[in-house]
Amino acid sequence: MKKNNQYSLIVQVNGAVLSVIFVFLLIAGMTTFLSVKMSSESVGQILETSDLNKLFLYFFGTENKYFIQNNKDIKDIPLTKVGFQIATNIKINDVKSFFERELPGFSEFNTNIQVAGQGTDITNVPIESAPPMETLLKEREVAQNAGKNNNSNQTGSTIPPGQTTDGKKVVYIYHTHSWESYLPLLQQVSSSSPDDAVSSNNGANVVEVGDMLAKDLAAKGIGSEHSTIDATEKLHEKGWNYNNAYQYSRGLVQEAIASDQDLKFTIDIHRDSQRKNITTTTINNKSYARLDFIVGEANPNFKQNLQLAKDLHAAVEKKYPGLSRGIFSKSKSLGNGVYNQDLSPRAILIEVGGVDNNLDELQNAMDAFADVFSEYYWEKKNAKAF
Incomplete structure (x- = not known):
C-alpha cells in the first residue's frame, strides 16, 4: 500500500511539473511568434499572492490524508491553472486580467471591491491622483x-x-x-x-x-x-x-x-x-x-x-x-x-x-x-x- 501511495505521489508530482513546463513552453512560443510579453515582475506578483502553504500541504496530503482532512480548500488545487497564471499573469476567472496590461490605465480598475455600496462597480472605483x-x-x-x-x-x-x-x-x-x-x-x-x-x-x-x-x-x-x-x-x-x-x-x-x-x-x-x-x-x-x-x-x-x-x-x-x-x-x-x-x-x-x-x-x-x-x-x- 505504501509503495502504491509513493508511486501515486511521484506520478502526481511529475504530472504537475510536466504541466507547468508545458505551459511555459506554450507561453514561450506565444512570446516568440505572437509578441506576447511576460515579465519577471508579473511572476513575482503571482508568487507573492499565491498561498504556497496550501500547495505544500497538498503534496503532503497525497501521502498522508491527515494533513488535509479538515481543510476542503486543499483537496483540489488546479496546478495547470496556477502554472498558467504564473506564466502569463492572467487569471482565468478574472476577465480584467486579460486587458490590464494591454489597455493603458486599465490597471486602475484592479482595485478589489470587497463590499459594493449603492451604484458602485468596476467603472467608478476610487482613483488616487499622484501629482508631482x-x-x-x-x-x-x-x-x-x-x-x-x-x-x-x-x-x-x-x-x-x-x-x-x-x-x-x-x-x-x-x-x-x-x-x-x-x-x-x-x-x-x-x-x-x-x-x-x-x-x-x-x-x-x-x-x-x-x-x-x-x-x-x-x-x-x-x-x-x-x-x-x-x-x-x-x-x-x-x-x-x-x-x-x-x-x-x-x-x-x-x-x-x-x-x-x-x-x-x-x-x-x-x-x-x-x-x-x-x-x-x-x-x-x-x-x-x-x-x-x-x-x-x-x-x-x-x-x-x-x-x-x-x-x-x-x-x-x-x-x-x-x-x-x-x-x-x-x-x-x-x-x-x-x-x-x-x-x-x-x-x-x-x-x-x-x-x-x-x-x-x-x-x-x-x-x-x-x-x-x-x-x-x-x-x-x-x-x-x-
Whole structure:
C-alpha cells in the first residue's frame, strides 16, 4: 500500500511539473511568434499572492490524508491553472486580467471591491491622483469660505454626552496626503482638472475634514488626537516625493501609539479624485460627501481591519443609506498595499468625498460618520472588546 501511495505521489508530482513546463513552453512560443510579453515582475506578483502553504500541504496530503482532512480548500488545487497564471499573469476567472496590461490605465480598475455600496462597480472605483512635488508645492489662493468650521462644532448639539473617555485620547486622526483638497475651497484653479485640487492650507484640505471629525467625536464624548502636520513640507525637507508619503506618516503613527497607550483606533483621512456625481449623495434632502473604506491587503491585520470596515460600512448604510460607496482593498501592485494598517488591528482609512465636494457636504459626512463611529465605539468599549 505504501509503495502504491509513493508511486501515486511521484506520478502526481511529475504530472504537475510536466504541466507547468508545458505551459511555459506554450507561453514561450506565444512570446516568440505572437509578441506576447511576460515579465519577471508579473511572476513575482503571482508568487507573492499565491498561498504556497496550501500547495505544500497538498503534496503532503497525497501521502498522508491527515494533513488535509479538515481543510476542503486543499483537496483540489488546479496546478495547470496556477502554472498558467504564473506564466502569463492572467487569471482565468478574472476577465480584467486579460486587458490590464494591454489597455493603458486599465490597471486602475484592479482595485478589489470587497463590499459594493449603492451604484458602485468596476467603472467608478476610487482613483488616487499622484501629482508631482512641484505641483504640491505650488501656492494656491483659498476661497473665502474655506476653514469656516475651524472654530466651532457644526453638529449643533449642546447636550453633554452620556459617557466620555474621561480626557483620554482613544482615536488618532492623521493625513498621509494632507495636501488633498477640494476645488470649491480653492480659487483660480481649473474645475476640469482633479490634479489641481491640492493645497497646503489646512483650512482647504483634508486636515479641515479631520478637524470636523475631531470636534464631532468630542461632542460624542470620544477624545482624539489630530495631527495637522503639513506632509508636503515634511516630504520636501527630506528630499522625498509622493511615493514616500506612507513612509513618513508611518513614523507619525508609530510615535503616537508608542507615546499613548490609550489610543485604540487610527483614522487616516483622504479624499477621492472621482467627480461629484460619484462622490455625492442626498439623504433626507441633505447633500453629503460619500465615504470610501480602503483596506490594504499586504499586512497581517488585513482580516481584522477588513471586518472593522465591514462593521462600519454596514452601520453607516443602516442609518445613512447611500453614504458609503463601499469597501475596497488594494495590494502592493496597486499602491502602498499596507497603509500603516499593520500597526493596528483597528486601523481605518477613509476617503471623504471627491475633488468637487464643498464644506457643507464634507461636514454632513463627518457628522454622520462620527454618529455611527461613536455608537460602534461605545458598544465595543462597554463589551470590553478592547
